[in-house]
Amino acid sequence: MALIELTGIERVFQLGDSEVHALTALDLSIGAGEYVAVMGPSGSGKSTLLNLLGLLDRPNAGSYRLEGRDVTTLSPDEQARVRSERIGFVFQSFHLVPRLTAAENIALPMTLAGIPLKERNTRVARALSGFGLENRADHRPDQLSGGQRQRVAIARATIMQPALILADEPTGNLDRHTGEEVVNLLEVLNASGVTLLVVTHDQAMGARARRQLVMEDGRLKHDSGQNAHAPA
Amino acid sequence: MRLPDVLRFARDAATGCPMRTTLSVLAMSIGVAAVVILTALGDGARRYVVGQFSSIGTNLVIVLPGRSGTGGFNPANAITTTPRDLTVDDAAALRRASAVSRLAPLTVGTSEISFGGRLREIIVAGSTSDFIPIRNFELAQGRGLPEEDWNRGSSVAVIGSKIREELFGNEPAVGQLIRVGDRRLRIVGVLKPVGQGLGMNTDELVIVPVSLAQAMFNSNTLFRILVEAKSREAIPEAKEQVMDILKQRHRGEEDVTVITQDAVLATFDKLLGALTLGVAGIAAISLAVAGILVMNVMLVAVTQRTGEIGLLKALGATARTILLAFLAEAAMLSTVGAIVGYLLGQLGAFGLRQAFPVFPAYPPDWAVIAGLSTALITGLLFGVMPARRAARLDPVQALMKH
Numbered sequence: 001m002a003l004i005e006l007t008g009i010e011r012v013f014q015l016g017d018s019e020v021h022a023l024t025a026l027d028l029s030i031g032a033g034e035y036v037a038v039m040g041p042s043g044s045g046k047s048t049l050l051n052l053l054g055l056l057d058r059p060n061a062g063s064y065r066l067e068g069r070d071v072t073t074l075s076p077d078e079q080a081r082v083r084s085e086r087i088g089f090v091f092q093s094f095h096l097v098p099r100l101t102a103a104e105n106i107a108l109p110m111t112l113a114g115i116p117l118k119e120r121n122t123r124v125a126r127a128l129s130g131f132g133l134e135n136r137a138d139h140r141p142d143q144l145s146g147g148q149r150q151r152v153a154i155a156r157a158t159i160m161q162p163a164l165i166l167a168d169e170p171t172g173n174l175d176r177h178t179g180e181e182v183v184n185l186l187e188v189l190n191a192s193g194v195t196l197l198v199v200t201h202d203q204a205m206g207a208r209a210r211r212q213l214v215m216e217d218g219r220l221k222h223d224s225g226q227n228a229h230a231p232a
Numbered sequence: 233m234r235l236p237d238v239l240r241f242a243r244d245a246a247t248g249c250p251m252r253t254t255l256s257v258l259a260m261s262i263g264v265a266a267v268v269i270l271t272a273l274g275d276g277a278r279r280y281v282v283g284q285f286s287s288i289g290t291n292l293v294i295v296l297p298g299r300s301g302t303g304g305f306n307p308a309n310a311i312t313t314t315p316r317d318l319t320v321d322d323a324a325a326l327r328r329a330s331a332v333s334r335l336a337p338l339t340v341g342t343s344e345i346s347f348g349g350r351l352r353e354i355i356v357a358g359s360t361s362d363f364i365p366i367r368n369f370e371l372a373q374g375r376g377l378p379e380e381d382w383n384r385g386s387s388v389a390v391i392g393s394k395i396r397e398e399l400f401g402n403e404p405a406v407g408q409l410i411r412v413g414d415r416r417l418r419i420v421g422v423l424k425p426v427g428q429g430l431g432m433n434t435d436e437l438v439i440v441p442v443s444l445a446q447a448m449f450n451s452n453t454l455f456r457i458l459v460e461a462k463s464r465e466a467i468p469e470a471k472e473q474v475m476d477i478l479k480q481r482h483r484g485e486e487d488v489t490v491i492t493q494d495a496v497l498a499t500f501d502k503l504l505g506a507l508t509l510g511v512a513g514i515a516a517i518s519l520a521v522a523g524i525l526v527m528n529v530m531l532v533a534v535t536q537r538t539g540e541i542g543l544l545k546a547l548g549a550t551a552r553t554i555l556l557a558f559l560a561e562a563a564m565l566s567t568v569g570a571i572v573g574y575l576l577g578q579l580g581a582f583g584l585r586q587a588f589p590v591f592p593a594y595p596p597d598w599a600v601i602a603g604l605s606t607a608l609i610t611g612l613l614f615g616v617m618p619a620r621r622a623a624r625l626d627p628v629q630a631l632m633k634h
Contacts, residue, residue, distance in 0.1 A: 051628050054546065056545070056546060056627040056628045056631065057627075057628045076550075076551060077550045077551065077552070080545065080548050080549060080550040080551075081548065081550070083545075083546060083547070083548045084547065084548020084549075085548070089546050089547070091631075095539075095543045095546075095631075097540060097543070098248075099244055099245070099247075099248035100244065108544075108547055109547045109548055111233060111234075111237045111241070112233050112544065112547055112548050112549045112553060113233075113548060114233055114234050114237075116234075156547070160548070
């Protein structure tokens with residue numbers, strides 16, 4: 001069974017009088033544990049796809065099955081639960097809460113999910129050491145370097161042990177060297193079995209993925225994994 | 233999200249924007265402080281007046297010469313143009329009334345007192361031995377006026393504490409001979425200092441027997457007759473009996489006015505109670521304004537933190553969690569504002585009491601409770617709207633604002 005199954009997805013935005021088809025007749029299947037890069041020019045629908053997969057947005061038509069369950073018809077609260085338990089986000093501009101420390105930012109998804117403090121503390125401590133942030137636990141985001149911030153963000157994305165990590169240009173705001181580190185980190189996570197979907201402009205980074213999707217005008221132009229489909 | 237986490241999150245959010253938080257706390261605290269201070273003023277005025285009236289004496293019925301205008305036009309008044317005076321004999325006749333426990337005629341005039349070359353203007357009150365207990369005066373030294381025939385006053389006087397101080401200093405006053413007008417009087421007692429009492433400063437009073445005062449001022453009329461009823465319940469009866477007796481003695485004419493202290497007190501109490509309520513209403517408006525300010529602050533907070541709300545939603549926060557977090561923040565702002573305002577208000581009332589010691593500026597309990605609960609309720613009520621707006625934000629739209 002595929003982790004993600006999209007069939008006939010349409011997403012239309014109303015811009016003044018004109019309708020913009022951000023996604024048109026999209027069919028896509030991604031297996032558990034895959035490493036997928038989504039590429040394409042600006043406005044090709046990459047981000048819209050990512051938002052749909054992350055349940056931040058709803059399609060106008062079509063169905064989205066996550067782990068065999070139709071999630072498009074869920075109520076907002078049920079979708080929030082799915083986001084909380086199954087999906088982790090990594091954003092280009094990190095999206096850390098500026099007034100919270102690194103440790104508190106990492107713990108935020110668990111706090112929102114109502115996990116007890118003791119459990120939170122052990123998991124945050126493990127994550128901090130796992131991402132090499134032991135000495136940065138009490139630092140606020142503005143006291144951290146870009147690479148450290150993205151590591152905090154990745155730690156936060158994985159703290160709930162999701163099945164799927166969605167990364168939107170995770171290296172976009174980082175220099176080459178730091179970007180490399182962050183990608184390595186994501187690939188290690190993927191190696192441990194987490195499904196990884198990265199939206200990127202960077203050809204080199206896209207090439208590292210085992211499967212490349214190229215989008216154009218809301219359609220899937222190229223899918224390198226079409227033939228070697230869903231091995232896991 | 234667990235409750236302690238919600239509270240901590242809201243606290244951090246509030247302290248994360250010190251300026252915004254300070255402003256709304258300030259608004260709320262000024263509102264609450266206004267309620268506390270204004271009602272303290274209003275209620276203080278009420279208590280002050282009531283206190284002044286009760287200090288005159290208890291269960292008092294006061295007889296004034298002349299008809300008060302409240303009875304409307306009376307043909308009898310039109311014919312007899314001058315009302316009959318109140319006399320000492322009128323007062324003596326009132327002793328027959330069964331509902332009366334004791335009474336004191338009162339005549340008042342100004343004169344001069346001299347002792348050892350020192351001269352001073354004073355108010356002379358001519359009365360009888362019961363005057364001092366009826367008016368609740370207390371003696372510091374000596375005794376009061378002697379019990380004697382009301383028409384044969386002995387040459388004695390009871391003086392106020394200020395007069396004693398000014399004329400005698402540290403020397404004993406009781407037993408000394410003084411001159412009042414053209415009479416030589418022996419001081420038999422000194423009153424305890426009581427301060428201002430309804431325009432008549434008792435500390436500067438000289439009390440002499442009523443017939444002596446009448447002779448001094450060359451008149452045989454009375455200024456007032458103070459009648460003490462046997463009990464609070466007997467006041468209306470006493471009033472009626474007094475009226476009947478005087479009417480009989482004045483050939484059927486109701487040419488006196490009888491007022492009861494209770495009636496005056498109740499009127500003032502009602503008036504000043506209304507005043508306090510009015511003041512409380514003004515204060516309530518300032519509280520509502522404070523509530524609207526909190527709403528504005530929360531709306532700004534929602535707008536400023538749209539991106540954060542989007543992030544929280546992406547991280548799995550439900551609409552309810554967001555609603556709770558913002559409500560908790562609004563509740564915290566108004567609670568802290570209410571507490572700060574309460575303390576400020578009490579401080580202000582304390583300052584008022586320090587500045588005007590005679591003025592009992594204590595905020596009434598109902599005002600404090602109403603002020604605090606209105607602050608909390610308006611804070612929460614006005615916090616609901618922004619919180620709902622935050623909770624309903626579309627996660628994608630919200631995230632793009634980050």
